Amino acid sequence: MEIDKAIGESDDKRLKTKYNNAIFVIRRALSLYSIEEVAFSFNGGKDSTVLLHLLRAGYFLHKKELSCSNGGLSSFPVRTIYFESPSAFTEINAFTYDAAQTYGIQLDIIRQDFKSGLEALLKANPIRAIFLGVRIGDPTAVGQEQFSPSSPGWPPFMRVNPILDWSYRDVWAFLLTCKVKYCSLYDQGYTSIGSIHDTVPNALLSVNDTSSKEKFKPAYLLSDGRLERAGRVKKNASTKNDVGSDSQKHEVLLASVIAVGDEILSGTVEDQLGLSLCKKLTSVGWSVQQTSVLRNDIDSVSEEVDRQRSICDMVFIYGGVGPLHSDVTLAGVAKAFGVRLAPDEEFEEYLRHLISEHCTGDRNEMAQLPEGITELLHHEKLSVPLIKCRNVIVLAATNTEELEKEWECLTELTKLGGSTSSLMELYASRRLMTSLTDVEIAEPLSKLGLEFPDIYLGCYRKSRQGPIIICLKGKDNARIDSAVQALRKKFKEGVFVDMK
Numbered sequence: 001m002e003i004d005k006a007i008g009e010s011d012d013k014r015l016k017t018k019y020n021n022a023i024f025v026i027r028r029a030l031s032l033y034s035i036e037e038v039a040f041s042f043n044g045g046k047d048s049t050v051l052l053h054l055l056r057a058g059y060f061l062h063k064k065e066l067s068c069s070n071g072g073l074s075s076f077p078v079r080t081i082y083f084e085s086p087s088a089f090t091e092i093n094a095f096t097y098d099a100a101q102t103y104g105i106q107l108d109i110i111r112q113d114f115k116s117g118l119e120a121l122l123k124a125n126p127i128r129a130i131f132l133g134v135r136i137g138d139p140t141a142v143g144q145e146q147f148s149p150s151s152p153g154w155p156p157f158m159r160v161n162p163i164l165d166w167s168y169r170d171v172w173a174f175l176l177t178c179k180v181k182y183c184s185l186y187d188q189g190y191t192s193i194g195s196i197h198d199t200v201p202n203a204l205l206s207v208n209d210t211s212s213k214e215k216f217k218p219a220y221l222l223s224d225g226r227l228e229r230a231g232r233v234k235k236n237a238s239t240k241n242d243v244g245s246d247s248q249k250h251e252v253l254l255a256s257v258i259a260v261g262d263e264i265l266s267g268t269v270e271d272q273l274g275l276s277l278c279k280k281l282t283s284v285g286w287s288v289q290q291t292s293v294l295r296n297d298i299d300s301v302s303e304e305v306d307r308q309r310s311i312c313d314m315v316f317i318y319g320g321v322g323p324l325h326s327d328v329t330l331a332g333v334a335k336a337f338g339v340r341l342a343p344d345e346e347f348e349e350y351l352r353h354l355i356s357e358h359c360t361g362d363r364n365e366m367a368q369l370p371e372g373i374t375e376l377l378h379h380e381k382l383s384v385p386l387i388k389c390r391n392v393i394v395l396a397a398t399n400t401e402e403l404e405k406e407w408e409c410l411t412e413l414t415k416l417g418g419s420t421s422s423l424m425e426l427y428a429s430r431r432l433m434t435s436l437t438d439v440e441i442a443e444p445l446s447k448l449g450l451e452f453p454d455i456y457l458g459c460y461r462k463s464r465q466g467p468i469i470i471c472l473k474g475k476d477n478a479r480i481d482s483a484v485q486a487l488r489k490k491f492k493e494g495v496f497v498d499m500k
């Protein structure tokens with residue numbers, strides 16, 4: 001079989017190891033599932049093309065072992081699905097159809113979105129496992145293994161990722177060593193291909209040329225594979241506000257507080273950080289919109305962070321931060337922003353000081369941070385900097401004392417004009433207690449709210465029959481005093497008692 005032969009004859013040891021591992025995963029899947037139960041998700045991209053040939057080789061070797069075949073491979077019996085979209089490059093479409101014809105592939109064309117398409121596919125066929133050309137550097141690879149069940153909310157199947165651990169260099173070493181055809185766009189400077197709306201040639205491959213038309217080197221000449229997505233336009237610009245802009249200076253800022261921990265949900269530990277954080281945020285004028293407690297699960301974290309980051313100015317998340325298998329918070333944040341977790345040398349340096357001889361070097365997973373969106377907030381009182389990913393602050397605190405310290409540093413950093421800017425200005429507040437009934441006070445309070453739209457008015461009581469406590473909050477002390485005076489004027493003297 002020509003692929004197996006080409007790799008066998010190559011003296012690239014690394015490529016051989018990668019090839020053997022991928023073939024092992026494919027053969028494992030082919031023995032776990034029958035041929036009717038597997039499918040290959042093929043889209044004509046480079047990773048997909050690598051996988052096509054690995055599957056051809058893997059299937060051939062699998063069959064040979066069962067001594068059903070010893071010749072070549074004229075047809076490819078694994079059901080192959082292609083999600084065709086109107087926004088795909090014509091070159092990608094053409095290559096996909098071409099490859100299908102060359103290798104005897106019966107293509108199932110699906111013209112629906114991934115989820116609905118897969119639902120229909122699984123309803124009509126006994127498919128239990130799908131091969132994908134996902135690699136560890138892809139944003140969607142976060143948290144995946146070579147065998148990973150589909151995410152919650154997706155139809156149930158096993159995702160099989162034989163080239164998960166392949167680098168950009170490995171992909172090109174394979175395609176060039178095996179001398180197989182790949183989509184022509186990769187010879188025109190494209191290094192990773194999405195839709196026509198979000199993909200351009202990689203500027204790092206641009207060739208200075210005197211003629212008017214910009215020229216690009218082929219994809220395999222990109223020297224730093226970590227930059228393969230440099231030609232992909234970011235999709236996730238939809239954070240509510242990137243904190244630091246002036247537009248929101250006079251609005252009430254919205255915060256969301258997320259705790260991550262199975263132990264909180266099972267009642268094994270009490271979450272005191274949430275309570276403390278809500279108090280702290282409120283004391284500096286933020287309005288906490290929601291608190292939530294999540295399982296130690298990457299998808300749960302990513303879905304919630306994605307939701308909250310787009311509706312709140314700032315999201316505070318704690319729990320699940322560290323090197324344990326259950327510490328998935330940073331992976332969830334990375335997935336929410338559609339980026340990968342990547343080693344961060346600066347962060348690693350801090351950790352090395354902290355854990356010195358226990359540091360395990362390249363497997364030190366704590367040193368991996370969401371790539372391209374992480375800012376480290378340093379403070380001399382902290383042994384490790386605070387982590388800020390756009391408008392998400394990841395707190396490492398595990399108890400209220402540690403939170404106190406991190407909070408102090410965070411507010412100090414902001415006063416120093418740090419990266420979260422001056423958003424944490426202290427708010428003024430006053431509380432009044434009254435024995436008036438809620439029926440008596442309801443309407444005048446509503447009116448007061450209309451007269452002072454810049455003042456937050458809140459009410460609560462400690463018992464059903466007890467007095468009502470009214471809170472007034474705002475940025476301007478004088479405005480709060482005016483609001484209190486206006487409220488007092490509506491009633492007889494002495495019905496409101498100032499509380500400290």
Ligand SMILES: Cc1cc2nc3c(=O)[nH]c(=O)nc-3n(C[C@H](O)[C@H](O)[C@H](O)COP(=O)(O)O)c2cc1C
Pocket residue numbers: 041083114118130132140149150151154159194195
């Ligand atoms: C066959 C197949 C299975 C997928 N399974 C999942 C899944 O289980 N969970 C998930 O979050 N996304 C799943 N996806 C979606 C991909 O992770 C990812 O969103 C998509 O490939 C990226 O395409 P885009 O960059 O065009 O958005 C699947 C996609 C395909 C083609």
Ligand SMILES: Nc1ncnc2c1ncn2[C@@H]1O[C@H](COP(=O)(O)OP(=O)(O)OP(=O)(O)O)[C@@H](O)[C@H]1O
Pocket residue numbers: 041042043044045046047048049081082083084131132133134135138191192193194
């Ligand atoms: N439209 C699609 N139809 C079928 N499978 C798809 C589709 N889009 C993505 N996939 C699956 O997801 C995998 C990862 O996609 P991704 O875009 O990262 O890789 P690629 O397209 O193979 O290569 P490149 O990174 O150069 O674009 C693909 O290899 C393929 O298995």
Ligand SMILES: [Mg+2]
Pocket residue numbers: 043045192193194
């Ligand atoms: Mg692609």
